[in-house]
Amino acid sequence: MSDQLSRKAVVLVSGGMDSAVTIAIAREQGYQVHALSVAYGQRHSSELEASETVARALGAVEHKVVSVDLRSIGGSALTAEIDVPLDAEPGEAPQIPVTYVPARNTIMLSIALGWAEVLGSNDIWCGVNAVDYSGYPDCRPAFIEAFERLANVATKAGVEGADIRIHAPLMQMSKADIAREGRRLDVDFSMTVSCYQADAQGRACGHCDACRLRAQGFRDAGMTDPTRYV
Numbered sequence: 001m002s003d004q005l006s007r008k009a010v011v012l013v014s015g016g017m018d019s020a021v022t023i024a025i026a027r028e029q030g031y032q033v034h035a036l037s038v039a040y041g042q043r044h045s046s047e048l049e050a051s052e053t054v055a056r057a058l059g060a061v062e063h064k065v066v067s068v069d070l071r072s073i074g075g076s077a078l079t080a081e082i083d084v085p086l087d088a089e090p091g092e093a094p095q096i097p098v099t100y101v102p103a104r105n106t107i108m109l110s111i112a113l114g115w116a117e118v119l120g121s122n123d124i125w126c127g128v129n130a131v132d133y134s135g136y137p138d139c140r141p142a143f144i145e146a147f148e149r150l151a152n153v154a155t156k157a158g159v160e161g162a163d164i165r166i167h168a169p170l171m172q173m174s175k176a177d178i179a180r181e182g183r184r185l186d187v188d189f190s191m192t193v194s195c196y197q198a199d200a201q202g203r204a205c206g207h208c209d210a211c212r213l214r215a216q217g218f219r220d221a222g223m224t225d226p227t228r229y230v
Contacts, residue, residue: 008032008121009167010112013063015050016194017187017214018127018170021178023058024185025169026125034119035060038108040101041071041079046202050193057191066111076101077196084196086207095135099196099209105138109147109166116164117157124151125167132175132217134209144168175217183223190226203230 009031013019026033035055037048048065055063074080077098085097105128112124128139137143148166152158170178182189194214195204204211206229218225 007123008034008116008119009123009125010034010036010116010119010121011060011125012108012112012127013037013051013055013060014127015047015054015192016127016210017182017189017192017217018129018178019051020054020058020127020187020189020192021182021185022125022127022167022169023054023060024182024187026167027059028185031123031125033058033060034115034121035063036108036112036115037063037065038111039065039067040104040107041069043078043084043196044198044200046198046200047193050191050202053191057188064115068107068111070101070104070107073102076104084208086205087212088209096137097134097209099134100136103138105136105143106147113151113155113164117155120157122157122162122164123167124164125169127170128168129170129173129175129178131172131177132213134213141168141171144171174220175213176220179217179221179223183221188226190228194227199230201228203228205230 009026011023011033013035037051071079077084130140133139144166151164158164193202194210196208196210197205204227
């Protein structure tokens with residue numbers, strides 16, 4: 001454990017429940033967490049404010065926000081004037097919904113990879129999930145495995161044998177499993193923001209896909225939903 005305690009990890013933090021639990025898991029495993037959030041032109045700033053709160057509360061040694069203007073290319077309900085689908089039942093929405101942001105996770109992991117190399121860290125953590133999720137292609141195991149291979153051939157550290165690892169501890173967990181894991185790790189979910197169109201105070205709409213998955217997760221876990229709704 002003493003060797004592990006000296007390890008630095010870059011953890012992607014969105015301000016939502018999944019990334020909060022990911023920080024807590026990394027901390028439990030003894031990593032020094034360097035939290036990274038990306039301001040990519042998303043609909044609201046409240047998730048970035050939540051990411052700062054989450055990083056601080058869960059013991060990150062620092063929190064960095066990097067800006068990338070994905071709104072300039074649009075293509076998503078989160079980065080363009082496209083309505084966020086509300087109250088969609090399973091089967092109503094296309095397999096990959098309009099809330100998918102083109103290349104978002106590739107860009108975020110690339111920034112995390114650059115920072116990790118500067119820090120001398122071999123470990124990057126993210127909260128992607130392929131069980132209770134919206135069907136995004138960059139949340140699947142195949143994407144994480146491919147990015148890890150890329151990281152080890154595209155960097156000085158990787159070429160020199162650093163063995164860069166992409167950790168996605170929630171990949172095969174349901175939202176209920178994630179909620180229970182957060183409870184075990186004393187994560188205060190009331191400080192997290194998951195809603196695609198939260199207001200300036202971070203209050204959730206309760207009707208978008210992210211809200212519905214989150215609420216169902218708490219119900220299935222038998223936990224009180226601490227989300228603040230409009």
